[in-house]
Amino acid sequence: MLPLAWFRQLVLVIVAVLGISAVLHARVVQDSADAVGRSMRFDVSWIGAHGRIEAAQLEVHLARYAALRLPADAESAELYYQILLGRLDSWDVGGYREFLDSSPANRETFDRLRLLVESFEAEFSDLSQVESLPALLEAWRPVGPAIDQIGAEATTSAVSKAAEIRETLTERQAVQNYLVVTLLGAGLLLLVLLLLQNRSLRRAHADARRAADNFSYVARHDSLTGLPNRNAFVAYEESGVPNGKRLAVIALDLDGFKLVNDTWGHVFGDKLLVQVAQRLEAAIRGKPGALVARLGGDEFVVLTYPRTAREAKGFAEKVLADITRPYDIDGGKVTIGATAGLALADDQRWDAMTLMADADLAQNEAKVSKKGSVGLYNATLRQGVERRLRLENALRDAIGRGEIVPNYQVQVDLRSNAIVGVEALARWQHPELGSVSPAEFIPIAEASGQIAHIGRYMIEQACRDAMLLPDDIHVAVNLSVIQIMQGEVIETVENALRASGLPAQRLKLEVTESVLMVNPKRVIEVLEGLRSRGIAIALDDFGTGFSSLSYLSTFRWDELKIDRSFLQNLDEDTLGLAIIQAILVMAKELGAKVIVEGIESPKQVQLLEHTGCDIGQGFLFGRPEPIAAVRATILKDRGLASQPAVGTTDQETA
Amino acid sequence: MSTTLRAMALGLALFLVPGLAQAQSEPVILTIDGAISGGVPVDMTRTQLEALGSASVVTSTPWHEGAPQFEGVPMSALLEHVGATGEVAEVLALNDYRTTIPVSDFMDYPVILALKQDGEYMSVRNKGPLFIIYPFDDFDELQADIYYSRSAWQVRRITIK
Incomplete structure (x- = not known):
């Protein structure tokens, strides 16, 4: 395929050649026509020949008159004399004069001839008066050869002129032939180029189609495996x-x-x-x-x-x-x-x-x-997904609408049976879906990144609520890994303590051991920071997950919370009890308290009594309740009359 | 040739014979014969020719300086006068020059049989007394050998065929 710029220039050149050839051709044709016109000009040799004939006629009549003396011959001779004079006159105009003037010799010959012929004017006005006709004939004799000479010269000139014109014509014709060949050639070349261009266009079209097909295949197939994508x-x-x-x-x-x-x-x-x-x-x-x-x-x-x-x-x-x-x-x-x-x-x-x-x-x-x-x-899967989506959407505005609030579950000293603390648990009361369990919405909040928002709110609200509880009651709040990694948690806690007036010693933060799997160094840094401010740190759900004992040595935990799963079959499963006992031994060495979660029956309490567990938590002691209810529970536990509940909003303004 | 001269000599002889009709006192300068009405040759004097009407042509020719004014009888009028029915006119001149002219020329162009050049009657020496003049200057196509050859001077006889 010709490059486009080349092709364009080539076509332009050919068109220019075509144009120039056409103009030249027209001009050459015009020149040829002119040459032909010149050749058609009155033929000088032709009138020359007539003069010779007229002179000869005159001579014939004159000779006959000299011999026979018939007046008719004299008249004829006299008439021819006039005709010849007229002939000579006509030679001195137009084309013939051009010829005469073209050479001094011709002009001289002609002038002599005219003088000679005119010298007989008197004799030819009336031949009957001429004394000696033979003398006149003799005197007339040079007229014929003189006319012949001029005639011959004229013929030569005419022939050479004709030859010249013919030559010009031949030349022009050759040029015309060349031009015609050029014209045809240029036309043919244009045709060839057109065909070439057509072919390359067709080819380009085919290429484009192939490329499109290929692209379509690529677009619809996986490049690695060749499978449809x-x-x-x-x-x-x-x-x-x-x-x-x-x-x-x-x-x-x-x-x-x-x-x-x-x-x-x-x-x-x-x-x-x-x-x-x-x-x-x-x-x-x-x-x-x-x-x-x-x-x-x-x-x-x-x-x-x-x-x-x-x-x-x-x-x-x-x-x-x-x-x-x-x-x-x-x-x-x-x-x-x-x-x-x-x-x-x-x-x-x-x-x-x-x-x-x-x-x-x-x-x-x-x-x-x-x-x-x-x-x-099955359809349940679909419903589950839909519910999850719905919760995820509702979660965005749940805190703003006050749908998520902390509920508190009491923690009890297993030896004295006295309430020593509460754990704040997020509770979501959805206007249509009803109560949504933290086990359901916390993973959603974690996945959607809203956990940080909820976590901060929980800390702030828990600190405020704790101020409504007796001074020796501590409040535990869960920290998620995201909150810790975002690094604002220390600031959040400090602000919450300052805003509520809660002493740091009454706040306890719980983390699961999974938190330590992500970035232990960073997490421990944050936890150390919190602990140095007097806040107690508890390891939640201990015994599940990886349960690497290295966590226990890298950080000074204040509490270990034994996961509820160890409690479930405590009646029959002696292994669970053994594990709890082992943890207790270890915790004592570490200087950490042990909390057992999920206590539901007095039997479990009975079994745990011998193990030396410090604190218990579970439905047996109380379900999670709103702050006012838990406050009442605590006061009742202490044998104190229930004081009118003080609203949290009043606390805020106080 | 000799026929013409003889006829002319006869004409001159008649002219010279005294006592002939007055009408014959003027010399015949043109004879028309051939395919004409009556079939008899028609002799014409200058006066008779001039009576057929007059037209003038101003044109250059290969035989004249400049562009003289020629005056004479339109060829079409002349042929009409004699009732010519042929296709061609064979023209014979005093010097025996012969040329053949298609009659159509006289319809296509205002060709005249000139008697005068620039107001003067033309003598034999000046290609008179009769000169067939085409309007060369008015029609480019007439500026060609074929028309120049038809433009006969010293015309004496026209034969219609």
């Missing part, structure tokens, strides 16, 4: 569900793929994904209408048409088994787990997109509840 899946249109079959969508997600990538690198991870894709393609081979797509990362989706739910589940499990078999990558064997979610079409939900969302949901659920299994979609 999310776009292709979204655009997939079922060609109709075969009779007696249902559309099923299986969402697949590899377990711990991130770990594979992090451990062995992305190149290795990519190789694994390619092999997974190959196994998935093999799995659907021979199943009409089935489709495998990679949605991104380690997420795949399989679309198939089973007859029954049972068949669908079976197929999903087979696929799962296929892709969890060991892989040979770079000479080593690798195994990766996977979890699947399955959604089947029914009367309400039948399109691939809805089913994919459902399968995804089932897969997420399975990932939480049972990794490596096939989770089956």
